[in-house]
Amino acid sequence: MFVKDKEFYKTVARLVIPITLQNVMSLLLNMMDTVMLGQMSERSEEAISAANLANQPFFVFTLFLFGMISGATVLISQYWGKNDRKSINAVCGIAMTAALTIGVIFTAVCIIFTLPVMGLFTDSPSVIRIGASYLRIVAISYIPAAITSLLCGIMKAVEHVKIILFTNSMAIVINIILNYILIFGKFGAPAFGVQGAAIATLISRLIELTMVLIFVFGIEKQLRLRIGDMMKITKPLVQDFIRYSSPVIFNETVWGLGITFHAAIIGHLGEEAYAAYTITNVIERVGQLAAMGFANAAAIIIGKELGAGHNSKVYGYAKTLMIMSTGLGLITSAVVWIIHMPVSQFFNVADSTRAMTHSIIFFYIFFNVCKYFNCLNIVGILRGGGDTVAAMLCDFLPMWFFCIPLGFIAAFYFKLPVQYVYAVLVCDEALKIPFGFARFKSKKWIKNITR
Numbered sequence: 001m002f003v004k005d006k007e008f009y010k011t012v013a014r015l016v017i018p019i020t021l022q023n024v025m026s027l028l029l030n031m032m033d034t035v036m037l038g039q040m041s042e043r044s045e046e047a048i049s050a051a052n053l054a055n056q057p058f059f060v061f062t063l064f065l066f067g068m069i070s071g072a073t074v075l076i077s078q079y080w081g082k083n084d085r086k087s088i089n090a091v092c093g094i095a096m097t098a099a100l101t102i103g104v105i106f107t108a109v110c111i112i113f114t115l116p117v118m119g120l121f122t123d124s125p126s127v128i129r130i131g132a133s134y135l136r137i138v139a140i141s142y143i144p145a146a147i148t149s150l151l152c153g154i155m156k157a158v159e160h161v162k163i164i165l166f167t168n169s170m171a172i173v174i175n176i177i178l179n180y181i182l183i184f185g186k187f188g189a190p191a192f193g194v195q196g197a198a199i200a201t202l203i204s205r206l207i208e209l210t211m212v213l214i215f216v217f218g219i220e221k222q223l224r225l226r227i228g229d230m231m232k233i234t235k236p237l238v239q240d241f242i243r244y245s246s247p248v249i250f251n252e253t254v255w256g257l258g259i260t261f262h263a264a265i266i267g268h269l270g271e272e273a274y275a276a277y278t279i280t281n282v283i284e285r286v287g288q289l290a291a292m293g294f295a296n297a298a299a300i301i302i303g304k305e306l307g308a309g310h311n312s313k314v315y316g317y318a319k320t321l322m323i324m325s326t327g328l329g330l331i332t333s334a335v336v337w338i339i340h341m342p343v344s345q346f347f348n349v350a351d352s353t354r355a356m357t358h359s360i361i362f363f364y365i366f367f368n369v370c371k372y373f374n375c376l377n378i379v380g381i382l383r384g385g386g387d388t389v390a391a392m393l394c395d396f397l398p399m400w401f402f403c404i405p406l407g408f409i410a411a412f413y414f415k416l417p418v419q420y421v422y423a424v425l426v427c428d429e430a431l432k433i434p435f436g437f438a439r440f441k442s443k444k445w446i447k448n449i450t451r
Contacts, residue, residue, distance in 0.1 A: 063256025069153035071245025081307025093230030171208035276356035298380025329372030359419035387445030
């Protein structure tokens with residue numbers, strides 16, 4: 001059932017632990033942002049909802065970036081196994097061009113059409129006004145965030161994960177400190193409230209970008225990423241990038257839009273319902289800490305082995321990672337159930353909002369194990385093997401053709417409570433499993449895609 005290869009487990013630990021720790025730091029940042037905004041007044045539903053809704057455009061943007069980086073990683077990890085640094089540089093150049101283009105578009109839309117963008121997610125005038133003041137500032141950070149995300153993704157693909165953990169952790173610590181100073185007006189600074197959170201995010205992302213640029217172009221010697229080499233783009237590599245990245249970009253973008261639709265549907269159920277949904281997201285992320293660590297490790301290991309021509313090892317590695325990841329899903333479900341009540345006490349919200357949070361968490365527990373299985377299989381195994389079209393179909397079809405339409409009906413036609421609307425919206429995780437597992441068993445995803 002499990003592979004008997006000590007080097008494999010060492011590689012998994014070397015990749016999973018830093019990536020999971022990075023997820024822990026990101027969770028801490030997200031949690032502290034929400035907690036700090038939740039301390040602004042006796043009833044903080046408005047501030048929590050405004051900041052979270054104003055971050056929905058960035059969420060969609062990062063999903064596009066994640067899709068593009070994941071698609072690029074499919075190629076980079078296999079060329080890394082093949083020890084072809086020239087092709088890696090060229091793929092990075094293609095991906096950087098795409099990232100900067102989409103970054104400019106998102107920044108311009110969010111700055112020029114701030115109020116209409118906020119109006120997509122809520123019909124509360126006060127939430128729109130507060131959220132718009134946050135969005136105008138934080139949108140400036142989209143382009144720096146795009147460059148940072150891409151370079152960090154490249155470093156992960158070639159197994160440089162410790163430096164990414166360091167730079168990300170430093171940026172998060174800076175963000176938390178600046179949040180405290182600028183939201184509440186500490187150490188002589190004005191109290192900017194929600195705008196202070198946006199300013200802190202902008203500054204921390206600029207500092208993180210600076211640290212990453214210094215490492216990638218000034219310190220790192222193994223990959224030797226160079227701007228001149230990144231510009232040596234060939235037509236065959238562009239075709240490969242489009243072929244393998246396009247399904248992933250489409251997948252992550254429409255999946256991100258789907259999650260944004262979740263936010264929009266629940267956002268129209270009222271400030272209390274959306275505040276409960278936001279608090280749930282913070283707690284939910286505890287349950288997902290290790291999921292992306294295993295998925296990223298799987299994609300890197302599988303891509304590298306395929307690029308090196310070790311196809312016979314890949315299925316056993318993937319099967320072992322799948323069993324380990326699913327087992328962790330069971331463990332983290334139990335952890336979330338234990339911690340969700342004490343964590344919800346950190347927020348100054350009404351008892352009714354807290355009760356909604358507990359009800360939503362109850363439904364989340366049922367789908368967490370499914371999420372672990374799907375994340376490992378879709379993001380790690382199928383994509384790592386270059387089977388990006390099958391991964392795309394498995395991921396987005398249940399969401400868009402089943403859960404979102406039914407969730408809309410549940411919210412606005414049947415007018416069900418928020419916890420039942422949430423349950424309908426996320427039940428696609430269970431629907432993905434049969435197709436995804438069948439594709440995994442077929443072994444059709446095992447293929448070398450390098451030239």
